[in-house]
Amino acid sequence: MSDQNRAAQKDNSMVIQKEMIAAHYERLERAPETKEPVVYTFVPGNLTELIRSFGCLPVLPEINALQSGMRGKSRDYIAEAEKHGHSEDVCTYVKCDIGMVLAGNIGPTGTKLPKPDLLLLSYTGCYTFMKWFELLREQYDCPCVFLHVPYQGDGVIEPEHREYMIKQLRDEVIPALEKVSGRKYDEEALRERLQLSAEAEDDLVWVLQSAKNKPSPIDAYFGAVYYVGPIFSSFRGTEEGVAYYKALRREVQERLDAGLGPVAPGGPVTDEKYRLVVEGPPNWTHFREFWQMFADEGAVVVASTYSKVGGTYDFGFRHDPDDPLGTLGDYCGGCYTNINLPGRIDMLCNYLKEYEADGFLINSVKSCNSFSAGQLMILREVEKRTGLPGGFIESDLVDPRYFSAANIKNRLESYIQMVDARRQRGAVA
Amino acid sequence: MKRSQIVDWATAIYEDLDFSTVHAWLDEAPGRKAAAYLPVYAPREIIHACGMLPVGIHGTGGIEIIRGDAFYQSYICHLPRSVVELAQSGRLDMLSAVLFPSTCDVIRNLSGMWQVMYPDMYVRYLDLPQVADPKLGAEFWKRELNVVRRDLGEVSGIEATEDRLRASVALYNEVRSVIRELYTARRETPWRVPSEELYLLLRAGEVVAPEFFMEQARAYLGVIEQCDDRIKDRTRVLIAGAFCEQPPLGLIKTIERAGCYIVDDDFLAGNRFMIGDVPDAEDPAAAMAETFVTGAIKTSVLYEPDPAGKRNLMKTRAAAAGADGVIFAAPSFCDPALLDRPMLREGAEAAGIPCIAFKYAENSGQFQQFREQAGTFADSIKLWGDA
Structure with a gap:
C-alpha cells in the first residue's frame, strides 16, 4: 500500500467529530420533512447560538467547500462554476459552493443539502461574503438578512460599532429569524446557549494553549482545524459541543501527561x-x-x-x-x-x-x-x-x-x- | 479656451506622476495640507471642509513597479502595487492623510499596511454603510463622517464647522452636477465627446481643486457645443466593471476606435457616487449620510438588498444610456467586479443585451486583442442586432 493510500492515523476526538458532522448533515437532509428551518451563514461572525435558539439549523458554505476539498470533490465543482462564467481569479470557496449547488447540492458527506429558508449574511472580515450570498440568492428563492460588522480599522471595536451591531441584531436579524421559524425571540434560550458556548470555549482555549508545553501535545494548525471545527460551525452553544471539548481536553491531557x-x-x-x-x-x-x-x-x-x-x-x-x-x-x-x-x-x-x-x-x-x-x-x-x-x-x-x-x-x-x-x-x- | 488646451492640460496632469498640481496647491499658502483617498468612494466634502485638498490616488500604469511588487503576490490586482510604488518612491510624501474606503479586502488591508509603513500619517479605513435599513445605515455613516471630520480637522488645524461643511457640500453638488452634464453630453452626442477626453478631464479633477476642475469642465462643455463633428456609424456600449483599478488610456481609446461609442461607464465612479444633490441642511453630515444610503449608485462595492437588483442593473443602465451592448471590462483579480459579473451578465443576456467580457490591468500595454474583441462585438451588433 502506498503512503498516499494508507489510512491516516486519527485521534479519538476526530472520530467523534466525524460522527457529529455526519449526524448534522443527516439532520439537514431530513429538514424538509422535519420542517426545521435552515439558515445558511458564514464561519466568521456566525450566530449559531441565536440561530439554534430559534430551532433553526445552520449550514456553513465554507465548511461545505473545505469538506469538498478534503474529499476530492472541489475540482469538479470549481470547473462547473467556471463553466457558468465565474472567473478563474476569484475565491475558490465560492466557486466550489456554487458548483456544488449547480451539480445538485449534494453535500460533502453525500447527503442532499436542503435549500436555505434564510441567508444570514454576517459580513465579518471578508468582502467576498457579500458577493457570495448575493450569488446564492440568485439560486434560491429565500430572504437574505444582512449583518454589517464594522472592521477594526483602528484596532478596536468602537462602542458605537458595537451598538450598531446590537441594533441590527435586534431590528433586522431577530425579526428575520422569527419570521422563518415562526417562533418569538427567547432571550432565556439564547442565554442558555451562550453559557454552553463559554464552557466549550474554556476547554478549546486550554487545548490550544497546551501547545506552550514542550513537546507540544497538539499541532495548533493542522490539528487545530479539527479542534475548532465544532465551535466554529454548527455546534457552538450545544450540549454535543460541550461534550466534544471535554473529551478533547481529556485526550490532550493524556498526551500531555505521557509527554x-x-x-x-x-x-x-x-x-x-x-x-x-x-x-x-x-x-x-x-x-x-x-x-x-x-x-x-x-x-x-x-x-x-x-x-x-x-x-x-x-x-x-x-x-x-x-x-x-x-x-x-x-x-x-x-x-x-x-x-x-x-x-x-x-x-x-x-x-x-x-x-x-x-x-x-x-x-x-x-x-x-x-x-x-x-x-x-x-x-x-x-x-x-x-x-x-x-x-x-x-x-x-x-x-x-x-x-x-x-x-x-x-x-x-x-x-x-x-x-x-x-x-x-x-x-x- | 480651445478644446486642445483643455485636453492638453488634463493630459499633462494625467501623465504627471509627481503630482505637481498638488504641490503647487500646497505651495500657494503656508500650512496647507492634502488628504488622499483610494477608490471608489470617499467623502471629498469632508476633506475640503477641513481646508485640505482632496487627492484621488488611482494608481498608475505609467511607472515601472519594483518596490510595489515586493509587497504583493502574483494573484493580487495591480492597483495596490502602483500605489505602494508611488508611496515608496516618495511621490506621496506631500500627503498628510489617506482614506481607504471599504472597496474590497485588498484596499482594506492596504490601510493597515499604511498604518505600519507611515505611522506619522493619518490613516482611516472607511467602512461604508451596507445595511438595508436606511435609518440605521445613515446613523452609522453620519458617525463615521463626523469621526473623519474631527480627525482631519485636527490634522489640518481647520475645524470643519457646520458652515464650512455646508459650503463644501454645495460645492461638491456643483461638481457632481458638472460631471452629470459631461456624461449627458457624451451620452447624447458621443461623437462630440470622445471618452478618452472625458476620462482625462475627470482624472485631472481628482488632483486639482474642485473650483479649478469645474472651470475647465465648463469650458470643455462650452467647446463641445460648438463642435461640428459628424456622427459615425458606431455601436453604443456600456463599459461595466472598471470602477477601481483604472483601465489604461489606450484601452479606452482602443474600444472607441474599434467601432464603439462608450455611452456609460464606471470609470472613477466615486466622483458621481451620489446620484442627486445632498440637500442643504442644518446638519450637513446627516444630510450627506442620508443621501448616501438612499441615493448612491448601484455598484459592486455596496450590498444590493433587492434580490432582482443585480439581474436588472445592466438592463436599466443600458436603457438609460441607450447602449446596444455591454462590455464587462474588469481588472484582473478584482473581486468586486469579477464576483458580480456572472449575475450582471446573466441579467443582461436575459434581457437580450449582447455582452462581451475581458480583463485588463492598469499597465496593460498590448491592445490588439481588445481591439479585435471590441471590433468584432461592435460589428456583430451592427450586422445582427437591433441597433
Whole structure:
C-alpha cells in the first residue's frame, strides 16, 4: 500500500467529530420533512447560538467547500462554476459552493443539502461574503438578512460599532429569524446557549494553549482545524459541543501527561525539532500531504492565526450570557480577519514569544485576499520585530491546480535549513 | 479656451506622476495640507471642509513597479502595487492623510499596511454603510463622517464647522452636477465627446481643486457645443466593471476606435457616487449620510438588498444610456467586479443585451486583442442586432 493510500492515523476526538458532522448533515437532509428551518451563514461572525435558539439549523458554505476539498470533490465543482462564467481569479470557496449547488447540492458527506429558508449574511472580515450570498440568492428563492460588522480599522471595536451591531441584531436579524421559524425571540434560550458556548470555549482555549508545553501535545494548525471545527460551525452553544471539548481536553491531557506529541496523518510526531507559528488558512485538497511534510521534518505548529478565524478566544473573549446581543457583537467584531494588519502582526509576535517558537510560516492562499493581501509586509514586519525567521508558501484553499507539492516541500525544507542556520549562529554567539 | 488646451492640460496632469498640481496647491499658502483617498468612494466634502485638498490616488500604469511588487503576490490586482510604488518612491510624501474606503479586502488591508509603513500619517479605513435599513445605515455613516471630520480637522488645524461643511457640500453638488452634464453630453452626442477626453478631464479633477476642475469642465462643455463633428456609424456600449483599478488610456481609446461609442461607464465612479444633490441642511453630515444610503449608485462595492437588483442593473443602465451592448471590462483579480459579473451578465443576456467580457490591468500595454474583441462585438451588433 502506498503512503498516499494508507489510512491516516486519527485521534479519538476526530472520530467523534466525524460522527457529529455526519449526524448534522443527516439532520439537514431530513429538514424538509422535519420542517426545521435552515439558515445558511458564514464561519466568521456566525450566530449559531441565536440561530439554534430559534430551532433553526445552520449550514456553513465554507465548511461545505473545505469538506469538498478534503474529499476530492472541489475540482469538479470549481470547473462547473467556471463553466457558468465565474472567473478563474476569484475565491475558490465560492466557486466550489456554487458548483456544488449547480451539480445538485449534494453535500460533502453525500447527503442532499436542503435549500436555505434564510441567508444570514454576517459580513465579518471578508468582502467576498457579500458577493457570495448575493450569488446564492440568485439560486434560491429565500430572504437574505444582512449583518454589517464594522472592521477594526483602528484596532478596536468602537462602542458605537458595537451598538450598531446590537441594533441590527435586534431590528433586522431577530425579526428575520422569527419570521422563518415562526417562533418569538427567547432571550432565556439564547442565554442558555451562550453559557454552553463559554464552557466549550474554556476547554478549546486550554487545548490550544497546551501547545506552550514542550513537546507540544497538539499541532495548533493542522490539528487545530479539527479542534475548532465544532465551535466554529454548527455546534457552538450545544450540549454535543460541550461534550466534544471535554473529551478533547481529556485526550490532550493524556498526551500531555505521557509527554507525547501530536498525531499526524502518518503517525505520532515523536521528536519535536521545530516549533512554528503559521499564518493563513491551510490547503484542503492536499491537507494530509501538507501536514505530513511538516511532521516529516519534526516541525510542530504551536500556534496559528487560522484557528482564530471563527473567534479569538485565546485573548480572553468568552460569550457572555449576561449580555446576549452585545456579546454576539463582540464575538463578530473580534474574529481574526476582522482585525487590522497591525493587530495581526501583534498577534503573530505575541504567539512567537508566548509559545517559544523557532519561527513562523505564512501559507498564502490565492483565493483569499482578506488573508493574503499584505502578508508579505506582515512577513517582513514580524521578522523585524522578533528577529525570528519567516517563510512563505503559496497554495490555495480548494483548487487543487494551485497546490504544487514539490514547490511547497522545497520551500519548507529551505525554511527549515534557515531555522537551523539561525540556531547554529545563535549557539556560536 | 480651445478644446486642445483643455485636453492638453488634463493630459499633462494625467501623465504627471509627481503630482505637481498638488504641490503647487500646497505651495500657494503656508500650512496647507492634502488628504488622499483610494477608490471608489470617499467623502471629498469632508476633506475640503477641513481646508485640505482632496487627492484621488488611482494608481498608475505609467511607472515601472519594483518596490510595489515586493509587497504583493502574483494573484493580487495591480492597483495596490502602483500605489505602494508611488508611496515608496516618495511621490506621496506631500500627503498628510489617506482614506481607504471599504472597496474590497485588498484596499482594506492596504490601510493597515499604511498604518505600519507611515505611522506619522493619518490613516482611516472607511467602512461604508451596507445595511438595508436606511435609518440605521445613515446613523452609522453620519458617525463615521463626523469621526473623519474631527480627525482631519485636527490634522489640518481647520475645524470643519457646520458652515464650512455646508459650503463644501454645495460645492461638491456643483461638481457632481458638472460631471452629470459631461456624461449627458457624451451620452447624447458621443461623437462630440470622445471618452478618452472625458476620462482625462475627470482624472485631472481628482488632483486639482474642485473650483479649478469645474472651470475647465465648463469650458470643455462650452467647446463641445460648438463642435461640428459628424456622427459615425458606431455601436453604443456600456463599459461595466472598471470602477477601481483604472483601465489604461489606450484601452479606452482602443474600444472607441474599434467601432464603439462608450455611452456609460464606471470609470472613477466615486466622483458621481451620489446620484442627486445632498440637500442643504442644518446638519450637513446627516444630510450627506442620508443621501448616501438612499441615493448612491448601484455598484459592486455596496450590498444590493433587492434580490432582482443585480439581474436588472445592466438592463436599466443600458436603457438609460441607450447602449446596444455591454462590455464587462474588469481588472484582473478584482473581486468586486469579477464576483458580480456572472449575475450582471446573466441579467443582461436575459434581457437580450449582447455582452462581451475581458480583463485588463492598469499597465496593460498590448491592445490588439481588445481591439479585435471590441471590433468584432461592435460589428456583430451592427450586422445582427437591433441597433
